[in-house]
Amino acid sequence: MPDSSIAVHGDAPNPALLHHFATEEQQRDSSTLGMWIFLATEVMFFGGLFCAYLIYRLKYFGDFGAASKSIDAALGGTNTAVLICSSLTVVLAIWAAQTARRGLLIVMLILTMLFGCVFLGIKAKEYKDKFDEHHVPGPSFSFDHEEIPGHPGEYANPVHAEIFFALYFVMTGLHALHMIIGLGLFTWLLWGAWKGRFTPEYHTPLEIGGLYWHFVDIIWIYLFPLLYLIDRH
Amino acid sequence: MSMATATAPPVERVNYLNKEYGVASWLFTTDHKRIALLYLLSITFFFFIGGFFALLIRLELLTPASDLVQADTYNKLFTMHGMVMVFFFLIPSIPAVLGNFLVPLMIGAKDLAFPRVNLMSWYLYIIGGIMMLHCMLTGGVDTGWTFYTPFSTAYTNTKIVEAGLAIFVVGFSSILTGLNFIVTIHRMRAPGMTWSRLPLFIWAHYATSIIQILGTPVVAITIILVAAERTLHLGIFDPKLGGDPLLFQHLFWFYSHPAVYIMILPSMGVVTEIFACFSRKRIFGYSFVAFSSIAIAVFGFLVWAHHMFVAGISVYAALVFSLLSYAVAVPSAVKVFNWTATLYKGSIHYDAPMLYAFGFLGLFTIGGLTGLFLAALGIDVHVTDTYFVVAHFHYIMVGGAVMGYLGGMHFWWPKISGRLYPEGWARLAALIVFIGFNLTFFPQFLLGYMGMPRRYADYSHMPEFQILNVFSTAGATVLGIGYLLPMIYFLWSMRYGKPASDNPWNAAGLEWKTTSPPPTFNFDEEPVVTWEAYNYAELDAPQKDKDKQEVPVAR
Numbered sequence: 001m002p003d004s005s006i007a008v009h010g011d012a013p014n015p016a017l018l019h020h021f022a023t024e025e026q027q028r029d030s031s032t033l034g035m036w037i038f039l040a041t042e043v044m045f046f047g048g049l050f051c052a053y054l055i056y057r058l059k060y061f062g063d064f065g066a067a068s069k070s071i072d073a074a075l076g077g078t079n080t081a082v083l084i085c086s087s088l089t090v091v092l093a094i095w096a097a098q099t100a101r102r103g104l105l106i107v108m109l110i111l112t113m114l115f116g117c118v119f120l121g122i123k124a125k126e127y128k129d130k131f132d133e134h135h136v137p138g139p140s141f142s143f144d145h146e147e148i149p150g151h152p153g154e155y156a157n158p159v160h161a162e163i164f165f166a167l168y169f170v171m172t173g174l175h176a177l178h179m180i181i182g183l184g185l186f187t188w189l190l191w192g193a194w195k196g197r198f199t200p201e202y203h204t205p206l207e208i209g210g211l212y213w214h215f216v217d218i219i220w221i222y223l224f225p226l227l228y229l230i231d232r233h
Numbered sequence: 234m235s236m237a238t239a240t241a242p243p244v245e246r247v248n249y250l251n252k253e254y255g256v257a258s259w260l261f262t263t264d265h266k267r268i269a270l271l272y273l274l275s276i277t278f279f280f281f282i283g284g285f286f287a288l289l290i291r292l293e294l295l296t297p298a299s300d301l302v303q304a305d306t307y308n309k310l311f312t313m314h315g316m317v318m319v320f321f322f323l324i325p326s327i328p329a330v331l332g333n334f335l336v337p338l339m340i341g342a343k344d345l346a347f348p349r350v351n352l353m354s355w356y357l358y359i360i361g362g363i364m365m366l367h368c369m370l371t372g373g374v375d376t377g378w379t380f381y382t383p384f385s386t387a388y389t390n391t392k393i394v395e396a397g398l399a400i401f402v403v404g405f406s407s408i409l410t411g412l413n414f415i416v417t418i419h420r421m422r423a424p425g426m427t428w429s430r431l432p433l434f435i436w437a438h439y440a441t442s443i444i445q446i447l448g449t450p451v452v453a454i455t456i457i458l459v460a461a462e463r464t465l466h467l468g469i470f471d472p473k474l475g476g477d478p479l480l481f482q483h484l485f486w487f488y489s490h491p492a493v494y495i496m497i498l499p500s501m502g503v504v505t506e507i508f509a510c511f512s513r514k515r516i517f518g519y520s521f522v523a524f525s526s527i528a529i530a531v532f533g534f535l536v537w538a539h540h541m542f543v544a545g546i547s548v549y550a551a552l553v554f555s556l557l558s559y560a561v562a563v564p565s566a567v568k569v570f571n572w573t574a575t576l577y578k579g580s581i582h583y584d585a586p587m588l589y590a591f592g593f594l595g596l597f598t599i600g601g602l603t604g605l606f607l608a609a610l611g612i613d614v615h616v617t618d619t620y621f622v623v624a625h626f627h628y629i630m631v632g633g634a635v636m637g638y639l640g641g642m643h644f645w646w647p648k649i650s651g652r653l654y655p656e657g658w659a660r661l662a663a664l665i666v667f668i669g670f671n672l673t674f675f676p677q678f679l680l681g682y683m684g685m686p687r688r689y690a691d692y693s694h695m696p697e698f699q700i701l702n703v704f705s706t707a708g709a710t711v712l713g714i715g716y717l718l719p720m721i722y723f724l725w726s727m728r729y730g731k732p733a734s735d736n737p738w739n740a741a742g743l744e745w746k747t748t749s750p751p752p753t754f755n756f757d758e759e760p761v762v763t764w765e766a767y768n769y770a771e772l773d774a775p776q777k778d779k780d781k782q783e784v785p786v787a788r
Contacts, residue, residue, distance in 0.1 A: 019343065019754070020343035020344040020346075020421075026420055029420055030347075030416050030417075030420040033415075033416050033419060034347060034412060034416045037415055040446055041447070041450045042450070044446075044448070044450040045450035047450075048451045048455060049454055049458075052469060056469075059477075060475065137465060137466070137468070138465060138466055157475070160475045162468055162474065162475070163475055166462075166465075166467035166468065167469070170458065170461060170467075
């Protein structure tokens with residue numbers, strides 16, 4: 001690392017360098033480590049749900065298969081593709097900042113947010129379908145005469161299928177909430193990019209925001225097969 | 234370093250307390266020391282609320298009949314006592330007050346890595362606290378602090394969702410504190426402050442933070458599920474709807490057992506500092522004490538189902554969890570033996586912090602050993618849900634954690650306030666707390682062993698239990714006085730106490746090398762560490778040898 005970028009405290013440093021850090025490197029390392037640790041927390045947060053899913057999937061194997069088949073895998077697959085594209089645009093945004101391309105940075109951030117909105121839109125459509133089909137847990141829930149895949153003539157127990165849908169809504173709902181928070185985060189990043197805050201030397205917020213965005217994508221990469229694909233051959 | 238030029242001592246030196254005045258300078262501060270004091274005020278407030286519930290519980294149990302309160306009210310009292318004490322006092326107590334104040338000072342940093350996140354964690358605590366207060370004032374909760382399903386989700390009519398969300402919010406305050414500590418300890422250490430030179434207080438907080446960031450989110454998601462189940466009538470934990478109540482207990486205890494180590498590990502860190510200082514010795518087996526903290530954090534995650542031995546888990550699972558629970562005793566014993574070895578042939582001083590540390594040592598040992606009784610399957614079946622369990626965990630949480638907290642408050646009070654507390658009163662208070670504590674909780678071991686169940690307002694079918702309950706209630710009164718005393722003389726000393734020198738205990742550790750109270754950025758000049766931790770032999774060496782010791786030499 002070139003000497004010029006190591007600012008001495010109180011010696012007209014980068015305005016983004018906070019008072020309690022000695023160097024920009026220390027500040028960047030701290031911020032990145034902080035986000036990684038936050039993501040570890042998030043892994044445990046979703047981990048509780050994955051644990052519950054695993055237990056009920058094993059307990060009510062066929063019912064979960066039948067319930068899973070009623071979700072639209074084409075919409076879920078589209079959403080998976082949308083999120084993977086958004087991860088690409090995040091990486092490109094960081095690259096644009098590293099190579100001082102402000103215009104490209106702004107375009108990539110906007111594209112990322114657009115992908116995020118498309119994801120949420122498709123998700124809303126899926127939720128609406130579930131409402132129409134009475135697959136939302138509650139008094140009007142109905143899942144009668146749905147065959148268990150691979151067992152002709154056997155029907156799924158609606159009570160057990162309801163647990164699948166409860167987990168489906170909690171898991172995808174929390175994921176969607178994370179997407180909405182991510183959109184807020186990226187609005188802030190976009191504003192910073194607009195103001196020209198990010199330079200090849202200083203773009204830590206982009207990296208932090210990017211880590212978060214990738215994490216939310218990865219959660220989806222696990223949710224998609226568990227919820228949509230478990231019984232499609 | 235513009236601050237460093239102010240070396241000429243003015244009448245009153247600028248420090249973190251007198252730098253700015255006014256409410257805004259406190260409510261919008263990002264100084265870890267001021268945030269620690271904000272936490273101190275808030276957790277003291279909740280400590281006395283929780284104590285008030287405890288007092289009502291003890292008064293009710295003074296007589297066998299349920300005459301002071303009805304059973305419904307009694308259920309709410311012990312529930313809210315537990316929730317307030319666990320989530321709003323014990324878990325934040327040492328980390329958020331002493332840890333917040335001391336972690337940057339001990340490692341030679343200007344502040345925690347994320348000062349604004351630190352302030353946010355206090356605001357989250359306050360938001361959660363207001364929600365909890367509102368919940369308690371408008372009806373409260375009666376499930377026990379454990380929220381067991383399906384009672385909590387399908388049957389009780391009390392304010393489960395609001396209390397749950399309050400705990401959810403305060404949980405994130407705890408996560409943010411842990412996150413801040415881990416990053417700070419990794420990235421903000423002063424030059425020369427290697428991992429093996431860290432005070433063991435820091436190691437203990439590092440281990441605590443690991444539990445906070447990995448355990449708390451699990452209880453957070455469990456609370457979300459309970460709230461969703463209750464409001465939307467999902468069936469995840471309701472056996473009538475195909476759900477599994479044991480899954481709730483697994484998820485709940487996956488956090489709530491390690492949470493006990495969130496309470497006790499920082500306390501262990503505190504007494505380690507105190508033992509070294511008041512026996513004027515380097516801690517015996519530094520690296521063993523350091524790594525036993527990490528081992529406790531790791532093992533602590535593997536023993537949760539010992540809360541569920543009679544809940545219907547598989548007997549083979551119970552065997553494994555029983556064995557693993559025994560395993561936690563190993564790192565705990567490593568600590569106890571190393572502290573004792575530190576005391577051995579030490580030059581022991583019986584100042585108030587040391588009295589609390591001695592109290593900790595004895596009470597934690599009793600609490601830990603009775604924990605082994607409970608880890609044994611056969612005995613656990615006999616004493617499950619009796620006062621034996623209540624006595625056991627109060628020996629850990631009150632006898633251990635609170636003793637350590639009070640010891641630490643006394644030890645670092647001169648640094649925090651810049652004033653000395655009255656030593657005589659402090660020793661008296663330590664003695665009163667110790668006597669009151671044992672008088673309260675030791676009879677409960679006997680009661681539990683004789684079969685008195687916990688969580689009952691009425692024991693009139695067993696009037697022979699009364700005498701021990703009278704002892705316990707009398708002890709609680711003594712204990713209450715013991716807790717009020719430090720609050721009074723700490724407040725008194727802020728105005729009338731003698732000004733403290735920078736290092737009134739002649740203690741090792743970076744926090745004593747800055748002024749009392751410290752300046753806002755902790756050190757006038759960035760410290761460079763050239764000595765090992767707990768270098769009491771060098772500190773106490775005659776002056777002529779000291780010049781030699783200044784030169785850093787290996788060994």
